[in-house]
Amino acid sequence: MTGSEPETSGVDPSTPRMHNNESGSISSNTLRNEGQTEHVREEEATPAKGVAPSPGQASNDTPVQASQAPEEGRTKLQTSLIIAALASALFLAALDVTIVTTAIPTIAEQFNSTAGYTWIGSAYLLANAAAAPMWGKISDIWGRKPILLLAVAVFWVGSLLSAVSVNMAMLIASRAIQGIGGGGIVILVNICISDLFSMRRRGSYLGIMGMVWAVAGGVGPILGGVFTSKVTWRWCFYVNLPISGVGFFVLAFVLKLHNPRTPMRQGLAAVDWLGSLTIVGGTLMVLLGLEFGGVTYPWNSPTVICLIVFGLLTTGIFVVIEWKIARFPIIPLRLFKTKSNVAAMGVCACHGFVFISGSYYLPLYFQAVLGASPLLSGVYILPFTLSLALVSAATGIFIKKTGKYLPCIIFGMTVMTLGYGLFIDLEARANWAKIILFQIVAGIGVGPNFQSPLIALQTTVEPRDIASATGTFGFVRQLFTSISVVIGGVVFQNQMQKQYPQLLAELGPQTAGLLTGANAGASVGVVGQLPGREGDIARQAYWDSLRTMYIMYVAFAGLGLVIAMFVGSRKLSKDHTEHKTGLQDMRRRKETPATKGDVEKGGDTSGSA
Template identity: 70%
Template structure:
């Protein structure tokens, strides 16, 4: 698979460099940048569309929707010749795509810079996991145990929806460079922090930049490569994310024990700086040069404020629950309820007020899009449980330390990584994304179901094989639902759709960690009578309810019958938790066929950003007017 992936990547790097027999010629004066629109009419394309295209070889993949109907992708820009005009499908007037204007070295450098930025953004989610105890001890601040990690994730999730629309207004490159710079500044402050408050604030700055990196890297891939080709690059990004998530705790433990925990942040500085410089000189995307005043006026400030505030309140409520306050406390209930109400207000504003909405609600009018979001939610909800709760199993039940638990999870991370990359190769060769989605959710359901069969013994055959199966099932759905979503939306909404996709996945992971913890804690509380009988009241209190997750070291110190009872209680609780995750994976499997299949064209269209790109085309205005006219006529009748 690795050999095939390398071969296909090489082919992809050269795609479009030689034009081909099907390439359309154009006036060089029009060969500026490329984009896509729902359709192009030959007699009006040059006047009414803000982009140009290059037609490559077509694909033979049938377009089949969830109900068996043929689907036409809004990104499929072909026109049919009139009768007697030569027949067949004629390519639109177009220019040479950016793929043809880049050398293999330039493409390699761009991908290296994008992958390194994404790697660091993913690494900083988990690298502090093994460093936090030392940090808390140095600053003598127990509250930091939760907030060093949470500050990054909260800022990341809250700002994700806004990055896409800002890149539509001001351009991808400027926003990506800004996100990398913010991440670099946050990392520097983290490394130099002299108090817990300073570190937590710096982690929030890091999270803001990291969220922008994750979203904008995905958006840039959609601007750089054709729909058919980009799958392989998204597969590489999924591989990078999985590897970074897996080695984060190990790397953090090495830095903390061998040098200092500050190197968890120092390591970001040279790598992100090098990536920044590469992007400055090599990344070539459309620059709209939007005037600052016009750009600021176009931002959906009210919508942005509502989605950021609502997300933060909701996630704060989840974070506080049973950690700082009881779940039934007024603080937790108010945060969750007001957060959800604020998010509901956000959708009302996006529908009725916003001129350029952060998340266009038209994205949710298509059943296939809703299914793609739902599958992504289920996938993210389950994926994070492997990375987050398997180490708890290794430490509490099998007695591994933090470093060893990071090593033990490698079968899951590596299988996930290689399958993610292999899925990109599959989509490039076949033009199909639905089979990997269904296959992935089916195998994920099987893999997480097998986790229920793990026990308190060192059965390495089970531990390794079950992780590999779960990883094989998890890998395909990092990029496949995103490709499905992008193939179904108007080109001017791809950035917003990608941001919304990232937002849904981020919410899923945040909610999953909390709900998984609640299930685990409730089960530990139910087993308190057994713990009380075997361990006594003091130890039983430490291992019951909300205290259980933070006291795995206590379990490791227990010997004989008390140790067996404690490990059994932990495993029974984790087993119940994985029953829940298996149900969510099965739900994702049931929803997968609703996504349907559309043709993935090899035609590349680079999006022209700026305020003009956000305006509907004449064709779209005509279709909207026709739809409104039909609605009025129907109501009159």
């Protein structure tokens, strides 16, 4: 871009743009006088000789002096405090997905409510997924920091209400409030990192967040078991209060991002209410239909059919609203215009779908087949959790050093397919060499794709769409994670039902009825009480059913690998522009058409793998 070119839609002419040039080489510049933009760009992908630079590239003829970058304006201590506070908030949001798994039986017994058994966990996941798309867009209106603090506050209130719940209904409602806040935390942590750091550097920090998520998922069941057995299950929620409270105040004082100070009335008028209501309603109906199907109601019942059908219809209405009606859509359809963006979303969906089966169903294998306690099953899954966490962090470092993310996506999906394929070779007895090694391979495969597809998506969208793209990415991951748990359970239950004739002949009608169909997942304790050969038959039935379920997950991992081949490749830039938020900027960008070069800086697309 030369000095004579007009400003693109993602740049506010009234605000200085600041960039970070870590390599010491500045390729082009536009210096404007007071009231204008100072624009410094460095691109690492150099065009071939005789070919004019693309809008995302520049020549390296004119050296200039870069202004101080936003990243350089923070001390190392400030950066460390910000990352620590963001990580602590994300840790708690991820922890609350799994910490209740070992406490649920005790809670259900105390409240004398078997009907609420599944809803303690589901309420959090459903609210998390349904609310996810809205957080990114409202942060565009009111700014990242106020909305992140709001999400932390909502999560804090939900945790407090959960801890002091006096009955199951109050606990389920409180968990839904927690889920709304937790979903906002997950989305906004990624958005804030994208605003704070250049495309090249943010990979390492997103890798840290992936590691935090993995560790939280691994230690959640262990902490839940310790609190439940040593103190009280209420500490599963009390533990959130001091940590999130401290994180709230650290973020309030240390996090420095553009605050547009949008008036409440104007901001509320700009919210895409129709889109928000239809996406929340459609998501909840589909997920509730899947949740009810085969458990509370038969799959062919009017309740389940109506929920799924009307949920899909409502989602279709949402698409029309975003396309034709919404002025500031929460999920702009332009995000799906390029093959690379659709592929990145597809990788995200397959990764979320497959990843959760390790965290969710490996403990079932340990408990039902190997006879481990809930607490020990949390310990046994540590090889998966730790390898995942380490590789996620290492991926961030690799992206920062090389500026390449596509090799991480391909490598991760390949090894994940291999690792989950190895799970099929586990046995109905404790072969610890296989159990540990296979988990490590699967963890190595899962780790790279927490952040890599998100970076791939962010490199090809306009700066104005970073928040919406990140929110949509989080929504897709959470949606397919929730669907995966349900579909995995359906496959497992159907396979157990197919083994009913054999179990009936060997164990009798009462025991066979407990171990098949919808009762299978809740009858782990029955398996442990069966003596000798009867126990062996039951454990083999459980393993055969889990094995079939993992064959399905391997197929989805392979699909993700194929989709990954269509993700575009860019070499990431080290310079950075802090994105402005607020209604005034949103209106200006709406009225100014975007140019081809108005994307996150990252060099030319070099095609798919």
